[in-house]
Amino acid sequence: NESYGSAAYWDERYSQEPAGSHFDWFQSYSELSDLIQQHVPLxxxxxxxxxxxNSTLSQDMYEAGYHSVVNVDISQVLVERMRTEHPEMTWVQADVRELxxxxxxxxxxxxxxxxTPLV
Structure with a gap:
């Protein structure tokens, strides 16, 4: 979907989702934890x-002891929401193509x- 590379698309999508909503694309932390711990042992x-x-990956990693997590997303709507829900982590609005x-x-x-939306 070409819209996936657009901040406007994601701002609109997240503004329609209720606060506290979460969605994990592909796999969750529980499915990736062994791989993450293998490659990020410290x-x-x-x-x-x-x-x-609004994946729970970062929150789950934080609960597993990874406390130096910076989360980046193109949607300002999402970043503001997540800063409120999880102030213990850093949330940055940015395009991954220009960090x-x-x-x-x-x-x-x-x-x-x-x-995926960039290719």
Whole structure:
């Protein structure tokens, strides 16, 4: 869907969803936890979750001990909502094609599907 690369599409979509809604594209943390722990063994790792959406991945990772998580999404509506729901983590509105971070700011970046609408 070409609309998936548009901030306006996601702002509209998230503005219609009730607060507290969550949706995991592809797989949840419980399905990925072994893989994440294998490749990110240190809980103090600086992690960037690209195209985080309203997935519970970040929250589940936080509960598993990963406390240095920066979540990035193109939707300002979503980012504002998630900042309110989960102030313990960092939420940044940005397009994954133009990230506002210095090179090597993170130990690992996790992307569960934000690349799909870009190809």
């Amino acid at each position: 809980p103090e790792a600086k992690i960037c979750v690209l195209g985080c959406g 506002p971070f210095e090179s090597a700011s993170f130990d690992v970046a996790i992307d569960k599907g934000s690349v």
